[in-house]
Amino acid sequence: MEFALITLLNSLCYGLLLFMLSAGLTLIFSMMGVLNFAHASFYMLGAYLAYAISMWIGFWPALLMAPLVVGVLGALVERYGLRAVHRQGHMPELLLTYGLAYVIGELVQLIWGRAPVPYRIPAGLDGSLFTFYGTSFPAYRGFMMLVALLMLVAIRCLLTRSRTGLVIQAALTHPEMVEALGHDVPRIAMLVFGGGCALAGLAGVIGGNALVTEPSMGATLGSITFVVAVVGGLGSLNGAFIASLLIGLLQTVAVAIDYSLRDFLSLCGLSFSSGTDLRLHPHPFWDLTIAQMAPVLPYLLMIVLLICRPRGLMGAREG
Amino acid sequence: MKPGHCSSRLLPTRLPASMVWMGFGAALIAAPLLSGEGAGLSLLSQIGMVMIFGLSYNMLLGQGGMLSFGHAVYAGLGAYCIAHALNMAGAGKLPIPVSLMPLLGGAAGMTFGVLFGYVTTKRAGTTFAMITLGLMELVFASTLLWPEFFGGEGGVSTNRVIGSPVLGIDYASGIAVYYLIAFWLFVSTAAMYAFTCTPLGRILNAVRDNPERAQSIGYDPQRVRYLTLILSAGFAGISGALSAIYFESVSAESVGAARSGAILLFTVIGGAGFFIGPMVGAVVGVLLTVVLSDVTRAWHLYVGVFFMLIVRYAPGGITGLLVMSLPVLRSGNFRSVLPWCLAMVAALLLMLSATVLMTEMLYRLTLEMHDATALHFLGVTFKANSIASWSLAILMLASGIWVLLAVRPRFLHAWHTVQQNPQPALQHDSLQSIQQDGLPATQSTLPGDRTLL
Numbered sequence: 001m002e003f004a005l006i007t008l009l010n011s012l013c014y015g016l017l018l019f020m021l022s023a024g025l026t027l028i029f030s031m032m033g034v035l036n037f038a039h040a041s042f043y044m045l046g047a048y049l050a051y052a053i054s055m056w057i058g059f060w061p062a063l064l065m066a067p068l069v070v071g072v073l074g075a076l077v078e079r080y081g082l083r084a085v086h087r088q089g090h091m092p093e094l095l096l097t098y099g100l101a102y103v104i105g106e107l108v109q110l111i112w113g114r115a116p117v118p119y120r121i122p123a124g125l126d127g128s129l130f131t132f133y134g135t136s137f138p139a140y141r142g143f144m145m146l147v148a149l150l151m152l153v154a155i156r157c158l159l160t161r162s163r164t165g166l167v168i169q170a171a172l173t174h175p176e177m178v179e180a181l182g183h184d185v186p187r188i189a190m191l192v193f194g195g196g197c198a199l200a201g202l203a204g205v206i207g208g209n210a211l212v213t214e215p216s217m218g219a220t221l222g223s224i225t226f227v228v229a230v231v232g233g234l235g236s237l238n239g240a241f242i243a244s245l246l247i248g249l250l251q252t253v254a255v256a257i258d259y260s261l262r263d264f265l266s267l268c269g270l271s272f273s274s275g276t277d278l279r280l281h282p283h284p285f286w287d288l289t290i291a292q293m294a295p296v297l298p299y300l301l302m303i304v305l306l307i308c309r310p311r312g313l314m315g316a317r318e319g
Numbered sequence: 320m321k322p323g324h325c326s327s328r329l330l331p332t333r334l335p336a337s338m339v340w341m342g343f344g345a346a347l348i349a350a351p352l353l354s355g356e357g358a359g360l361s362l363l364s365q366i367g368m369v370m371i372f373g374l375s376y377n378m379l380l381g382q383g384g385m386l387s388f389g390h391a392v393y394a395g396l397g398a399y400c401i402a403h404a405l406n407m408a409g410a411g412k413l414p415i416p417v418s419l420m421p422l423l424g425g426a427a428g429m430t431f432g433v434l435f436g437y438v439t440t441k442r443a444g445t446t447f448a449m450i451t452l453g454l455m456e457l458v459f460a461s462t463l464l465w466p467e468f469f470g471g472e473g474g475v476s477t478n479r480v481i482g483s484p485v486l487g488i489d490y491a492s493g494i495a496v497y498y499l500i501a502f503w504l505f506v507s508t509a510a511m512y513a514f515t516c517t518p519l520g521r522i523l524n525a526v527r528d529n530p531e532r533a534q535s536i537g538y539d540p541q542r543v544r545y546l547t548l549i550l551s552a553g554f555a556g557i558s559g560a561l562s563a564i565y566f567e568s569v570s571a572e573s574v575g576a577a578r579s580g581a582i583l584l585f586t587v588i589g590g591a592g593f594f595i596g597p598m599v600g601a602v603v604g605v606l607l608t609v610v611l612s613d614v615t616r617a618w619h620l621y622v623g624v625f626f627m628l629i630v631r632y633a634p635g636g637i638t639g640l641l642v643m644s645l646p647v648l649r650s651g652n653f654r655s656v657l658p659w660c661l662a663m664v665a666a667l668l669l670m671l672s673a674t675v676l677m678t679e680m681l682y683r684l685t686l687e688m689h690d691a692t693a694l695h696f697l698g699v700t701f702k703a704n705s706i707a708s709w710s711l712a713i714l715m716l717a718s719g720i721w722v723l724l725a726v727r728p729r730f731l732h733a734w735h736t737v738q739q740n741p742q743p744a745l746q747h748d749s750l751q752s753i754q755q756d757g758l759p760a761t762q763s764t765l766p767g768d769r770t771l772l
Contacts, residue, residue, distance in 0.1 A: 029445075033445075035445045035448065035449065081627075081631060084631060085630065085631060085634070088634055090444065090445065091384065091386055092630055092634055094386060094445065094448060095386070095583075095587055095626075095630045096627060096630045096631060098388075098580075098583070099584075099623055099624075099626045099627035099630055100627065102580070102584075102619070102622075102623035102626070103620060103623040103624055103627060106617070106619045106620035106623055107620065110617065110620060110678065110681055110682060110685060111681070111685055112685070113685055219576065223452055223453065223456045226449045226452055226453065227449075227453055229449070230446060230449050230450065230453070234445065234446060292464060293464065295460045296457055296460045296461065296464065298453075299453045299454070299456050299457035299460070300457065302450070302453050303438050303450075303453065303454070303457070306438055306441060306442070306450060307438060307441075310441050310442055
């Protein structure tokens, strides 16, 4: 029971972190039609900047400053890189962000080295939030969830209640009309790109010390974020939310299950004996445990989903 | 358009096609005579394998508009299959000579293409790119799950000198392996070039440019993409098989993200809009990789920045730049551009050396290689921990940028003046002839465009 609850909370925490990344990715995609390949690199940049700032003036200023810096960097990338190649179509844009991911990854190694940096949880949050039947839940996880939920509410309000948000929403579907009404659509695109990157940076600030801050952290979370965006349906914020929680749950629960396919089959009353001693000759497929397959599961989910429902959970039909 | 007629030529020359192909074959045969045995030959062999891989990748990227982040899956799985096939042949269970193994690798690649392509080619564009990325991660993660096939961390090793020589050929020497690669490179290049002239190759361009229209005249875009991916995976399998024969071992990195990314980088650097683009990219890419990685640890950074500059300023790649400058070179008025061209090159070189110096000094500082803190450049010693060195580098960078900004408008003016008055006979020849029609990525190589810096 307590195992299930803690696992659920952990998966919620991880899922919300994934959503912080995929929300920015989805916003950018629906606004500009660009898949920001470097999104996870901005996440990594957020973590490293937060590490550098927290060494200098502490964690709390870093929580504010690192996403801001990352957002400004993102806006600069949009202004001086993406906007210039925009007229050549989406592929050069995707290629540019791919190159950017490559270069950011190298720059981070250049500045902070190849080994993980000691980016730690602030002392004030370094305890347990509550203890449930002897299993404690870290306070920092609670803080992560709080930040993610606050961000979720903030985006929601910004998009539906504020004037800027309404213009952004209009620009998503009818950019020409919005431009005709006198709004500067390229500037809105720059804001959205910068904002999305800032969200990724914020995810990096709070995720970097909970997970680990190292040069490969971007690549690790990056491909999962893309899976989330595809599974949720490209361009759908709600879809991204559901898919983030789903994949968070899938990955967290899977690593905790030490059953193999054979065990499941024997639970269902099916058993088969291959004649040889199983402990000496484990079968490569039937004896893989779910925990071993955990890293593969999101991709399998994506492929199965694409076969059954190519537009993702909540995505629009391909235009 | 009648089948077998190609609008694009292999090279921007007026030589007949047969001469070009004979020249290519002769160059392949003669290359080892120039390079000699050893390091040069191994470079040539690697370039050959990357060329096949790049050409097969460009069937998707350049001709089909499909950006794949997981093409190494097909080459890598082909390589694994061939490593196992070689081991079986060595044990006498598989009566196939080594010379024909690449064909088997191609079949393996196509099989995986049939399997994976069904999923990936369901969608085009960005979604295709992401599915290929997911698939690549899936296959890469599987390498640790099924050690029986993938050999776990160590990979699968094999031996190419097996059995008795067939037709007197054994692959004990590097030169024999080079000629095996050269033979399959020639065959694959010819086949892939022929593919661009087939109805499928032509309709593939239509699907790339306007899927709705292709569909409305009766072609299923999904099916066209699927068939192309199968063929492309086959050629990737050939290159994978050659790499298994060449290196005599295959490891998990051969299906990994880095390998897929490298071929994307090389192809775009060479010029995805041209048939020969990936071949140019293979030469440049392998040379960059081998030479730079010997000299500096920051070589990934340089390759990445180079790639971004190409995407940003020269969407036609190196081939695009060359082709764009041909009419100017041939026009006879080149002398009026030359001084500005040289000034531009000088400014760029200044900026390049300043950036490289700063990067290297930063590397010295952060990775704490105490043994090598001094750099020697043009007789000046740069030290990573001295303010004077940093100021000098920054000064170099600033003056480079200043010269570039000052010279650029005049250079562009001179360039366009020459370009707008070319000699009439040369106009058609080089620009449109080797460009694959209507590719968005190469539109900017047309005259009058200002993307050249």
